[in-house]
Amino acid sequence: MKLYHSIGPNPRLVALFAAAKGLPLPLQEIDIMAGVNRLPDYLAINPTGTTPVLELEDGTRVAETTAICEYLEELNPAPALIGSTAEERAQTRMWWRRVDQMIVQPMTMGFRGAEGLELFRDRVTCYPEVAERCKQATRDGWAWLERHMPAGGYLCGARMTVVDLMLLCFADFGEAVGQPLPAECTRLQQWCAEMRTRAAQLEGQ
Numbered sequence: 437m438k439l440y441h442s443i444g445p446n447p448r449l450v451a452l453f454a455a456a457k458g459l460p461l462p463l464q465e466i467d468i469m470a471g472v473n474r475l476p477d478y479l480a481i482n483p484t485g486t487t488p489v490l491e492l493e494d495g496t497r498v499a500e501t502t503a504i505c506e507y508l509e510e511l512n513p514a515p516a517l518i519g520s521t522a523e524e525r526a527q528t529r530m531w532w533r534r535v536d537q538m539i540v541q542p543m544t545m546g547f548r549g550a551e552g553l554e555l556f557r558d559r560v561t562c563y564p565e566v567a568e569r570c571k572q573a574t575r576d577g578w579a580w581l582e583r584h585m586p587a588g589g590y591l592c593g594a595r596m597t598v599v600d601l602m603l604l605c606f607a608d609f610g611e612a613v614g615q616p617l618p619a620e621c622t623r624l625q626q627w628c629a630e631m632r633t634r635a636a637q638l639e640g641q
């Protein structure tokens with residue numbers, strides 16, 4: 437197995453997910469800043485032209501971060517990062533979807549329409565006219581999470597899950613591109629500090 441990997445929050449999430457499970461996952465680096473992922477050789481690997489992609493021993497390729505994490509969890513159920521019961525998995529997928537819709541999508545659109553416009557304008561449709569609205573939607577998403585995140589320390593309560601890893605990857609990405617986690621979200625700031633420590637340990641392994 438190997439992972440087509442690059443800079444960016446989505447491949448980082450898969451690498452963190454595998455590390456948290458103790459799975460060795462050789463990385464093949466793809467230079468997305470240079471646009472290697474948009475050239476024919478890489479489009480033959482993943483026609484969406486994005487990273488990450490997991491390549492299995494038989495050559496099967498799985499793209500989309502969610503699908504890769506689900507696959508790794510099915511084969512390596514412990515430690516559970518999605519859930520070990522139907523109820524846990526449902527809760528995780530509920531928060532996963534919320535974080536995707538409230539943070540990941542608007543943050544990404546805000547970035548691609550503003551700071552990332554030069555990089556992305558010839559790759560995907562960008563929306564500079566609504567970039568600021570997207571950034572506001574992301575801030576609204578953080579505020580909603582701050583109010584509704586359950587007690588227990590993590591997005592799914594007392595369990596650290598893929599949702600915490602994903603949100604951490606996008607909190608760090610947002611920080612790097614001018615969309616930081618708002619200072620007034622004090623519960624999330626505390627969560628973020630803890631997750632950064634956890635991620636640094638996993639990435640240093």
Ligand SMILES: N[C@@H](CCC(=O)N[C@@H](CS)C(=O)NCC(=O)O)C(=O)O
Pocket residue numbers: 442443444445446447468473474485486487488499500501502559
């Ligand atoms: N829906 C995809 C999104 C993947 C994605 O947007 N990857 C970024 C890196 S974080 C990428 O490849 N960007 C370069 C590009 O789109 O050219 C997933 O969940 O894996």
